[in-house]
Amino acid sequence: MRRDVFQAIADPTRREIIHLVSRQSLTQNAVADHFDISRPAVSKHIKILTECGLIVIKQQGRERYCEVQLKQLNEVSDWIEQYREFWTSKLDALGKFLEEEKRTPIKKNKHR
Structure with a gap:
């Protein structure tokens, strides 16, 4: 085998x-x-x-x-790299979103 x-x-x-x-x-x-x-x-x-x-x-x-x-471990490294790129882009997008949220003023809902 x-x-x-x-x-x-x-x-x-x-x-x-x-x-x-x-x-x-x-x-x-x-x-x-x-x-x-x-x-x-x-x-x-x-x-x-x-x-x-x-x-x-x-x-x-x-x-x-x-x-x-x-x-031979290069094969594993190459396989992992494709997921590293995927998760890096996702985490970068999350970081940008969180930074924008910090800068956006919080709107208060006024209920009467």
Whole structure:
């Protein structure tokens, strides 16, 4: 099954793995030591991250090191950007409306 980067970042454990490995290359066992879940569960998360292209595994001697490849996150950034532009324009319009409301004198209704 081909996974995408959105599936990878949907899980908090995978986001934490990305964060850990972004600071330094770690063995799979070193990554697993940071979590209170089984090593097979961590391996499954690493496999998903690898399938999504966010982590690469490099063999060094007997050890397998996880290294981060953050280029794939550009897809998420691009997707989010379209909504940032939408909300920025909406919030700017709200700001202008509120400023105009401040400047407009309040009309009092006189009831007799």
